[in-house]
Structure formats: structure tokens, C-alpha cells
Amino acid sequence: MDTKQIWFTTLGTLQNQILRYDYDTWLKTTSLVSVANDLAVIGAPNVTTKQVIEDRFMSVLRRALGEVLGYQVNVRVIISSATPAPSEPVAVTLSEPSPTTEVAEPSFASFNQPAPMLNQLPLGDPNRSSVLNPRYTFSSFIVGTSNRLAHAACMAVAEHPAQAYNPLFLYGGVGLGKTHLLQAIGNYALDRNPEVNVLYVSSEKFTNDLINAIRRQQTEEFRIRYRNIDILLIDDIQFIAGKEGTQEEFFHTFNTLHGAGKQIVLSSDRPPKAILTLEERLRSRFEWGLIVDVQNPDLETRTAILRAKGETLQVPVSSEVIDFLAQRIQSNIRELEGCLNRVIAYANLNRTPVTVEVASAALADLLDTSRRKRVTADDIFREVSQHYGIDQRAIRGRGRSRNVVLPRQVVMYLLREETDASLVEIGELLGGRDHTTVMHGYNKITDDLTSDARLRNDITSLRQRLYGENAR
Numbered sequence: 001m002d003t004k005q006i007w008f009t010t011l012g013t014l015q016n017q018i019l020r021y022d023y024d025t026w027l028k029t030t031s032l033v034s035v036a037n038d039l040a041v042i043g044a045p046n047v048t049t050k051q052v053i054e055d056r057f058m059s060v061l062r063r064a065l066g067e068v069l070g071y072q073v074n075v076r077v078i079i080s081s082a083t084p085a086p087s088e089p090v091a092v093t094l095s096e097p098s099p100t101t102e103v104a105e106p107s108f109a110s111f112n113q114p115a116p117m118l119n120q121l122p123l124g125d126p127n128r129s130s131v132l133n134p135r136y137t138f139s140s141f142i143v144g145t146s147n148r149l150a151h152a153a154c155m156a157v158a159e160h161p162a163q164a165y166n167p168l169f170l171y172g173g174v175g176l177g178k179t180h181l182l183q184a185i186g187n188y189a190l191d192r193n194p195e196v197n198v199l200y201v202s203s204e205k206f207t208n209d210l211i212n213a214i215r216r217q218q219t220e221e222f223r224i225r226y227r228n229i230d231i232l233l234i235d236d237i238q239f240i241a242g243k244e245g246t247q248e249e250f251f252h253t254f255n256t257l258h259g260a261g262k263q264i265v266l267s268s269d270r271p272p273k274a275i276l277t278l279e280e281r282l283r284s285r286f287e288w289g290l291i292v293d294v295q296n297p298d299l300e301t302r303t304a305i306l307r308a309k310g311e312t313l314q315v316p317v318s319s320e321v322i323d324f325l326a327q328r329i330q331s332n333i334r335e336l337e338g339c340l341n342r343v344i345a346y347a348n349l350n351r352t353p354v355t356v357e358v359a360s361a362a363l364a365d366l367l368d369t370s371r372r373k374r375v376t377a378d379d380i381f382r383e384v385s386q387h388y389g390i391d392q393r394a395i396r397g398r399g400r401s402r403n404v405v406l407p408r409q410v411v412m413y414l415l416r417e418e419t420d421a422s423l424v425e426i427g428e429l430l431g432g433r434d435h436t437t438v439m440h441g442y443n444k445i446t447d448d449l450t451s452d453a454r455l456r457n458d459i460t461s462l463r464q465r466l467y468g469e470n471a472r
């Protein structure tokens with residue numbers, strides 16, 4: 001068989017294995033350039049097709065080719081300027097694409113032409129489920145007071161795309177679960193309906209794709225790629241600030257999708273108002289829908305996350321170790337997970353069970369330095385008293401006016417979060433109060449933190465005072 005016959009037969013097999021519009025859009029226009037040394041080189045007519053094939057069809061292609069050839073081959077896709085129909089002779093000129101990582105924006109002058117209408121674009125999306133991490137689902141996401149709102153908003157969007165909140169804008173510090181939630185929306189929507197076009201990209205990838213499209217004069221493909229989507233998930237949108245050309249293109253992408261009733265979800269490390277050098281017209285669009293923040297996880301959430309993570313690792317981790325880690329590692333969830341992994345690896349290497357002593361040894365450098373000095377109950381009473389201008393005796397006393405109850409509950413919260421004191425001990429420190437009263441005070445502050453920005457600022461500045469530079 002020559003390459004033409006091989007490809008003809010392979011495409012015939014593939015036609016029965018993948019969705020018809022996927023076949024028509026992405027595979028019909030490809031060719032088999034060569035087969036040699038266990039390597040089959042496939043020619044794609046443009047960079048978008050090449051990317052889609054690489055992202056979605058490599059394993060099915062390998063299998064189909066293997067069946068036709070009778071032996072296994074590796075597959076490589078290149079861009080080929082000729083795009084013969086499968087029944088036509090293969091005659092191609094090869095051109096290697098240039099590297100995809102770029103640093104600066106080129107001139108966008110040639111790019112400001114009208115975009116194709118959505119209904120003129122071919123169906124079938126580029127780069128979807130293949131780039132969504134299957135681990136990032138709603139069921140693997142632990143909900144606590146710090147992320148309850150964000151989780152509910154994402155769930156609503158996943159269930160009713162473009163009907164609940166559009167756009168949905170998620171913001172929060174590093175490692176707090178924004179990417180997880182964004183991708184959970186995509187995974188959920190795809191589980192419900194595999195035909196839905198979901199695209200998850202970082203804003204850096206959006207920028208790079210745009211730059212490459214301009215450089216290769218493939219702006220049309222770029223637009224097809226980005227405007228033929230049902231749910232667009234863009235991570236770390238703050239990075240488009242200051243990039244004029246990217247903002248311009250994103251503005252049009254946003255308008256096209258939003259106008260066509262498609263869902264847009266954005267994440268950022270800060271709210272739209274705080275993204276400096278973001279064009280006003282984009283800022284106002286980001287504020288059209290719902291803006292929710294993801295906060296630092298409280299003790300309960302940290303404990304629940306560690307417990308769930310321990311279960312997936314199938315390594316017995318005692319509740320003492322989990323409590324120890326949840327108390328000590330407060331910065332973010334990525335670090336929390338990293339620390340648990342490190343403790344388990346350390347125990348494995350030393351062939352010991354995972355105990356608090358082992359955890360403490362495994363994390364010695366982190367616990368001693370990065371977080372810093374130990375905070376004492378005295379530190380907390382002193383700082384809270386100064387912050388609210390309330391005498392320490394009043395905080396410990398029996399008064400029930402609002403101006404003393406709030407600082408008292410903040411002390412309960414900080415003692416529980418920042419020290420190893422038990423509920424009973426905290427009650428004693430606060431003038432012999434019952435542990436259920438302490439629990440109530442702690443819960444009150446944790447709940448209020450989700451909705452009360454002023455209280456959040458209070459807690460943040462108190463932590464800064466307690467820990468200095470390293471405070472979260």
C-alpha cells in the first residue's frame with residue numbers, strides 16, 4: 001500500500017470511531033506525508049487543526065494506523081500547505097511551525113478586521129476536554145466557609161451556562177482553588193453533555209496564541225478557535241493588563257461570546273477594580289455578572305482537605321497528624337497538599353509510620369522559618385486590644401455590648417487558628433467561658449468572614465501585626 005491508500009483506509013476506520021463533525025472538521029483535510037522508521041507523519045492544513053489533532057485524536061490515530069499497517073507507529077503532526085482530500089494524490093510542501101512561546105506583543109495593526117459570524121464557523125472545538133484536569137471536579141472540591149460562595153456560583157454556572165451569572169469572575173490568592181473550580185465547571189458541563197464546546201486557557205496562552213496567529217497569518221483560525229465555544233474558562237486574566245493588543249482582541253472575543261449567549265468564566269488574583277492598566281471597557285464587562293472571592297481556608301476546611309487528600313493517597317494518616325498539619329500550614333491549599341505529600345514521602349523513605357514527630361521532622365525547615373515565630377495568647381490579646389481600642393480586661397470580662405463582643409470573638413478565632421490551644425483552654429483564657437461559647441464565637445467569625453470585608457481587613461492586619469512580613 002502506498003501512503004495514499006494507507007491514509008484512505010485509516011480515515012475510513014476513523015470515520016466510524018469519532019463524531020461526524022469532528023471527522024469533517026479536523027481529520028478530513030489531513031494527509032499522510034510519510035511512514036518510515038515506525039514514525040507516521042501526518043500533514044494538517046493549519047496550526048489549529050494540528051493542535052486539535054494533537055490534543056484530542058492522537059491515541060485514536062495511532063490505533064487506527066496500527067490496525068491498517070499491522071504494526072505500531074508513533075505519530076507526528078506537521079503543518080502542510082497542501083490539504084488534499086483523502087482520495088486525491090498526496091503532494092505536499094512541508095513547513096515547520098515556529099516555537100510557540102513568545103515574550104512580547106507584536107504589532108496588531110493587521111488584526112483589526114471584522115470577525116466571522118459565529119454561525120459561519122465550523123462546529124467542533126479545538127482544545128477542550130484534553131486540557132481539563134480530570135482530578136478537578138466538584139466532587140473532589142471540599143467546601144468550607146472560605147469558598148462556599150465561589151463553589152455555589154461555579155456550580156450554578158456549570159448547571160445553567162450563560163443563564164446564572166455571565167461572566168462569572170472568581171478571584172483570590174494563590175493556591176486557593178480557582179483553577180480547580182474553573183476546570184470543575186468544564187468537567188461538569190462535559191460530563192452532562194459531551195458535545196458542549198469547553199475551552200480552558202490561561203490568559204498567557206490566549207496572548208501567545210494570538211501572537212502566533214498574527215505571525216503566521218492565521219488570525220482566522222485564531223478567531224474560529226476562540227469564538228466557537230460554549231463555555232470559555234480563562235485563568236489568571238490579570239496578566240492581560242497592560243497588553244493593549246491582547247485586550248483589544250479579548251474585548252471582541254468577550255463580546256462575540258457574550259452576545260451569542262455563551263458562558264464566560266474568569267479567574268484572577270484580584271478583583272477587576274484592582275487590576276491596574278486594565279481597559280475600562282473590559283473592567284466594566286468583567287463586572288457585569290457576578291464577582292466572588294475565594295478566601296484562605298479556615299481550620300475546619302484545611303482539616304477536611306487533608307483528610308480527603310489522605311484518603312486518595314491510600315496511606316493511613318492519623319487525625320493527630322492531620323490536625324498538626326492543618327494547624328501549622330495556613331498559607332494556602334497548594335502548600336497544604338505539598339506538605340502532606342512531603343511528610344508521606346519522608347515517612348516512606350525512612351520506613352516509618354506517619355506520626356506527628358515524623359511530620360514535624362519532614363517539615364522542619366518550613367515550620368521553623370517560613371511561618372515564623374510562634375504566636376502566643378498574650379500576643380493575640382495585646383494586638384486585638386490595640387486594634388479595637390478595647391482594654392484586655394474588658395475582652396476577658398462579662399460585658400456584652402457589640403464593641404466588646406466582636407473583639408472577644410476575634411480573640412477566640414485567632415487563638416483557635418494561630419495557636420495550639422484547645423477550646424477548653426481558650427475558654428479559660430477568656431475568663432472561664434464554656435467551650436461551646438468559644439466554638440460559637442469562632443464559628444461566628446468564620447461565617448462573617450465570607451460576607452464582611454471590613455472584618456476580613458481586621459483579621460488580615462491583625463495577622464500582619466502578629467507575624468510581621470510573613471503574614472498571609
Ligand SMILES: Nc1ncnc2c1ncn2[C@@H]1O[C@H](COP(=O)(O)OP(=O)(O)OP(=O)(O)O)[C@@H](O)[C@H]1O
Pocket residue numbers: 136140141142143147172173174175176177178179180181269305333334337
Ligand atoms: N477546596 C478544595 N478542595 C480540595 N482541593 C482543593 C481545594 N482548593 C484547592 N485545592 C487544591 O489545591 C491545589 C491548588 O489549587 P488551584 O491550582 O486551583 O489554586 P489557584 O487558586 O488556581 O492558584 P493560582 O492562583 O496559583 O493558580 C490544587 O491541587 C487543588 O486541587
